[in-house]
Amino acid sequence: MDNIIDKLPGFVDTIQSVQELIITNIVLIGQTPAPTFKEKRRTSVFMERLAEFQVDECTTDGYRNPIGIVKGTSESKPPIFVVAHLDTIFSKDVDHYYSIQENSITGAGIMDNSVGVGVLVSLPEIFRKLGLRFESDIVLAGVIQSLGKGNLRGIRHLLKTWATPIRGAVCIEGAELGRLNYYADGMIRCEVDCNISHVDGWEHKFKPNAILVLNEVINQIMKLRLPQKPRSRVIIGKTSGGFKHGMIAYDASLGFEIQSNSDKMVKSIFNCIKDIVEGTSHEYEVDLKLKTLSNIHAARLKFNHPLVKSSADVMKKLDLTPVSGPSESELSIFLSRKIPAVTLGITRGENLHQQNASVEIEPISKGIAQVIGVIMAIDSGVCDEHLLD
Amino acid sequence: MNISWIEKNTFHYSEFSDLTRLVDEKQRKNLKISLCLPTLNEEETIAKEILIMKSELMTRYPILDEIVVVDSGSTDNTRKIARGYGANVYKATEILPDLVKFKGKGENLWKALFVTQGDIIVYLDADIKNIHHRFVYGLLGPLILFDNIKYVKAFYDRPIAIGKSKIRPTGGGRVTELVIRPLFSLFFPELTQILQPLSGEYAGYREIFENIPFPIGYGVETSMILDIYEKWGLDVFAQVDLDRRIHRNQDTRALGRMSFAILQTFIRRKKKLGLVDYKEKLYNEMIQYNLIKNEFKPDIYKIEEHERPPIIENPEYREKFKRIS
Numbered sequence: 043m044d045n046i047i048d049k050l051p052g053f054v055d056t057i058q059s060v061q062e063l064i065i066t067n068i069v070l071i072g073q074t075p076a077p078t079f080k081e082k083r084r085t086s087v088f089m090e091r092l093a094e095f096q097v098d099e100c101t102t103d104g105y106r107n108p109i110g111i112v113k114g115t116s117e118s119k120p121p122i123f124v125v126a127h128l129d130t131i132f133s134k135d136v137d138h139y140y141s142i143q144e145n146s147i148t149g150a151g152i153m154d155n156s157v158g159v160g161v162l163v164s165l166p167e168i169f170r171k172l173g174l175r176f177e178s179d180i181v182l183a184g185v186i187q188s189l190g191k192g193n194l195r196g197i198r199h200l201l202k203t204w205a206t207p208i209r210g211a212v213c214i215e216g217a218e219l220g221r222l223n224y225y226a227d228g229m230i231r232c233e234v235d236c237n238i239s240h241v242d243g244w245e246h247k248f249k250p251n252a253i254l255v256l257n258e259v260i261n262q263i264m265k266l267r268l269p270q271k272p273r274s275r276v277i278i279g280k281t282s283g284g285f286k287h288g289m290i291a292y293d294a295s296l297g298f299e300i301q302s303n304s305d306k307m308v309k310s311i312f313n314c315i316k317d318i319v320e321g322t323s324h325e326y327e328v329d330l331k332l333k334t335l336s337n338i339h340a341a342r343l344k345f346n347h348p349l350v351k352s353s354a355d356v357m358k359k360l361d362l363t364p365v366s367g368p369s370e371s372e373l374s375i376f377l378s379r380k381i382p383a384v385t386l387g388i389t390r391g392e393n394l395h396q397q398n399a400s401v402e403i404e405p406i407s408k409g410i411a412q413v414i415g416v417i418m419a420i421d422s423g424v425c426d427e428h429l430l431d
Numbered sequence: 432m433n434i435s436w437i438e439k440n441t442f443h444y445s446e447f448s449d450l451t452r453l454v455d456e457k458q459r460k461n462l463k464i465s466l467c468l469p470t471l472n473e474e475e476t477i478a479k480e481i482l483i484m485k486s487e488l489m490t491r492y493p494i495l496d497e498i499v500v501v502d503s504g505s506t507d508n509t510r511k512i513a514r515g516y517g518a519n520v521y522k523a524t525e526i527l528p529d530l531v532k533f534k535g536k537g538e539n540l541w542k543a544l545f546v547t548q549g550d551i552i553v554y555l556d557a558d559i560k561n562i563h564h565r566f567v568y569g570l571l572g573p574l575i576l577f578d579n580i581k582y583v584k585a586f587y588d589r590p591i592a593i594g595k596s597k598i599r600p601t602g603g604g605r606v607t608e609l610v611i612r613p614l615f616s617l618f619f620p621e622l623t624q625i626l627q628p629l630s631g632e633y634a635g636y637r638e639i640f641e642n643i644p645f646p647i648g649y650g651v652e653t654s655m656i657l658d659i660y661e662k663w664g665l666d667v668f669a670q671v672d673l674d675r676r677i678h679r680n681q682d683t684r685a686l687g688r689m690s691f692a693i694l695q696t697f698i699r700r701k702k703k704l705g706l707v708d709y710k711e712k713l714y715n716e717m718i719q720y721n722l723i724k725n726e727f728k729p730d731i732y733k734i735e736e737h738e739r740p741p742i743i744e745n746p747e748y749r750e751k752f753k754r755i756s
Contacts (some may be wrong), residue, residue, distance in 0.1 A: 139560035142478035
């Protein structure tokens with residue numbers, strides 16, 4: 043492992059020498075809109091770019107996740123996966139054209155996840171520049187339908203249908219450089235829709251207001267006593283509703299997530315909220331529906347798992363301080379299938395999910411060196427003897 | 432009218448996406464190719480254009496030999512950024528400094544001929560938001576692969592039907608459809624086959640560009656087409672569909688001034704060719720009105736289309752490029 047780590051600072055300079063190519067890939071990928079469920083055009087660009095760099099195989103799986111494979115030297119070692127989600131939160135009507143300044147790239151979706159995907163398609167050329175060959179096949183996958191209602195369908199399908207064992211995985215996110223995610227909380231993402239009949243009937247002397255009904259639901263959720271152990275929380279993340287200022291709202295909706303490092307606790311909180319929704323619906327005599335949009339199970343590597351330790355060592359060698367937290371991304375699906383995996387960030391930036399999101403160019407080389415260091419660590423066998431608990 | 436030109440000389444960029452073939456043919460013909468980006472306050476888009484072209488068409492496929500930015504005196508960071516990303520950057524006023532100074536896109540294009548080295552020069556507007564290297568290799572394809580083609584113009588996606596079952600993009604913006612196309616239809620019907628004569632992306636051999644005059648402003652694209660057509664005929668032209676181009680929109684008043692300059696250029700060319708004669712001098716002011724506090728106030732723009740003579744007539748140029756006038 044020391045042998046690998048000592049090479050990393052030297053890698054940064056070599057990666058810097060192909061910076062133009064990396065930024066070109068980031069921009070060409072990023073300026074192709076890819077809202078969740080409509081990733082087809084970006085998938086084509088992804089495939090074109092991978093084909094340009096002459097990966098050994100370039101194809102899509104049965105779910106249309108684009109995949110490139112860099113063949114390894116060993117016939118027997120399982121593959122290593124490197125993945126980045128293709129979809130963004132922005133619709134195709136949003137301006138996706140990026141602006142490059144002296145040390146920054148700005149535009150919608152740059153952090154989440156054009157940088158991650160651009161780096162992913164650049165990896166074959168970077169491996170070539172660094173003269174790297176791996177024992178394992180390296181599977182480069184741009185996964186679709188990851189965000190929101192996508193519910194990580196792309197990665198779920200890819201792993202479900204992958205025929206052979208997987209040695210380990212690295213998930214790439216544009217930001218933030220220094221993140222080291224190795225555990226995923228259990229999560230249920232829900233929506234409550236309130237609809238009030240437009241027709242006057244005997245039930246209501248006064249028409250209820252859909253926004254106020256949802257407000258009552260929020261108030262009751264806020265009254266729930268959530269434990270600190272297992273660590274649990276409910277995040278109220280989205281609301282919408284109403285027509286105009288002077289009119290009672292007939293429709294409103296509320297989006298929230300229940301997160302906990304215990305699946306049991308997630309389920310228990312979900313049941314409490316279900317009761318709240320049913321009770322409010324009954325009391326206010328309105329149509330209130332609770333929908334589950336997605337869910338993931340809690341899963342984790344231990345901090346002393348060799349992949350986590352090696353990843354931390356790689357980062358420290360590059361003068362990065364590892365910062366850990368739960369991640370609900372592709373990582374959770376790898377971990378739930380007992381495949382050792384970590385999520386790493388490539389660079390620093392600001393305005394994450396806004397149209398003027400911006401990333402720094404200079405740290406990208408270090409971010410990539412870190413990803414390569416972790417791939418090399420997995421290829422050297424750090425995950426081979428340690429199955430997940 | 433030769434209407435078969437549009438069938439023979441109209442291409443799609445994807446016909447030239449085999450970049451290895453372009454590199455081989457370029458090397459076989461021993462060609463040098465320059466990309467020129469004329470700029471004025473383009474800090475939002477310039478880096479992206481340089482970076483993508485450099486990565487794809489210099490580092491990965493050695494098609495371009497140089498990227499040159501000729502700037503009209505930007506007050507933002509255009510020159511600094513362009514230099515930072517590796518372009519050769521010039522202020523237009525610093526090229527051939529002894530000449531009278533003008534400001535305009537045509538001036539930059541003309542002066543670029545003095546500072547570039549290429550046998551072929553590609554001119555690309557610097558405000559393209561959806562830049563892709565197809566904008567350059569698409570224009571270069573016909574020039575490198577077909578010996579008779581000397582000048583190539585871009586067009587973009589505006590669907591129109593040609594032939595029985597063929598649908599191709601065509602049509603231009605408002606100025607093209609309201610000004611240029613009627614003029615071409617009246618005086619040069621063959622040229623109506625050039626679908627977007629005002630597109631700012633074109634490429635050609637030096638021997639063409641050095642032998643034609645360049646209006647310094649908006650008229651440069653129109654005059655270029657008329658002069659090349661007059662000297663070499665339509666068969667040296669080709670046009671390439673570059674798919675989509677996204678750039679800044681101009682308001683109607685700005686387009687009005689643009690139309691004025693184009694008409695000036697057109698009329699001057701007609702006069703030079705002896706095709707028309709005007710008894711009275713033409714005015715050189717575009718007058719537009721604003722309603723300010725219930726009063727109509729005129730906005731008067733003096734638009735004088737100065738014109739640079741063919742650069743081959745310049746002694747310094749002849750000396751530098753070993754040309755005989």
